[in-house]
Amino acid sequence: MKTVAKENLLQIKDLLSSISEENYTAKPDILSGASIGQHTRHILEFYLLLVSGSFSGTISYDKRERDIKIENSLEFAKQTIDRLIKGMDTLDLNLSVKLEADYTTIGNTQNLINSSVGRELAYCIEHSIHHQALIKAGLISLGLGNVTDEHFGVAYSTIRYRKDQCAQ
Numbered sequence: 475m476k477t478v479a480k481e482n483l484l485q486i487k488d489l490l491s492s493i494s495e496e497n498y499t500a501k502p503d504i505l506s507g508a509s510i511g512q513h514t515r516h517i518l519e520f521y522l523l524l525v526s527g528s529f530s531g532t533i534s535y536d537k538r539e540r541d542i543k544i545e546n547s548l549e550f551a552k553q554t555i556d557r558l559i560k561g562m563d564t565l566d567l568n569l570s571v572k573l574e575a576d577y578t579t580i581g582n583t584q585n586l587i588n589s590s591v592g593r594e595l596a597y598c599i600e601h602s603i604h605h606q607a608l609i610k611a612g613l614i615s616l617g618l619g620n621v622t623d624e625h626f627g628v629a630y631s632t633i634r635y636r637k638d639q640c641a642q
Contacts, residue, residue: 475567475592475595475596475599476562476563476565476567476595478599478630479521479562479595479598479599480559480562482599482602482603483521483555483558483559483562483602484555484559485606485626486514486517486518486555486602486606487552487555487556489609489613489621489622489626490514490548490551490552490555491552492621492622493510493548493613493618493621495547495548497510497613497616497618498510498511498514498546498548498551499511499545499546500612500616502612502615502616503615504611504612504614504615505608505611505612505615509545509612510609510612510613511544511545511546511548511551512545513605513608513609513612514544514545514551514605514609515540515541515542515544515545515551516538516605517601517602517605517606518544518551518554518555518558519538519539519540519541519544520535520538520597520598520601520602521558521561521598521602522554522558522561523535523537523538524565524591524594524595524598525558525561525562525564525565527571527594528564528565528566528569528571528591529564531570531571531572532571532572532573532574532586533571533572533573533574533589533594534573534574534575535575536574536575536576537574565591565595566591567590567591567592567595568590568591568592569590569591570588570589570590571589571590571591571594572586572587572588572589573585573586573587573588573589573594574586574587575587600629603627603628603629603630604627605627606626606627607627607628608627609626609627610622610626610627
């Protein structure tokens with residue numbers, strides 16, 4: 475699964491190497507005022523929190539830094555991806571962790587949920603694919619639908635399903 479996460483991150487890095495900083499920070503209407511950079515930052519921060527939380531024993535996706543440098547700088551985003559790829563090697567997928575989350579709008583109810591690094595890595599991969607689909611919609615609206623391949627932002631189960639349908 476670490477290999478899948480690394481491939482996912484490299485797919486994003488490849489995209490970032492194919493677009494301009496102007497397109498990275500543009501805020502197309504289809505993304506409700508968000509940019510491709512903001513979606514990229516969001517993805518990367520979840521992975522960052524997983525890696526750091528694997529050392530502390532608690533992961534809280536609510537406590538993202540929201541580092542605007544990631545969302546405004548293609549180069550910094552690519553450097554962050556390189557750090558994350560190295561960080562994947564430090565993960566023990568069987569390690570137990572606590573997921574700390576508050577599912578209220580008020581912010582007064584902390585939940586501690588038993589989990590594992592492997593389960594949270596699976597979540598980060600799925601979360602990334604979901605946001606990659608949004609990024610792809612943004613790219614299409616900017617006239618850049620051709621900078622990604624057909625599998626960018628598509629769940630692995632959907633890719634397998636489509637392959638099976640074509641084979642029949």
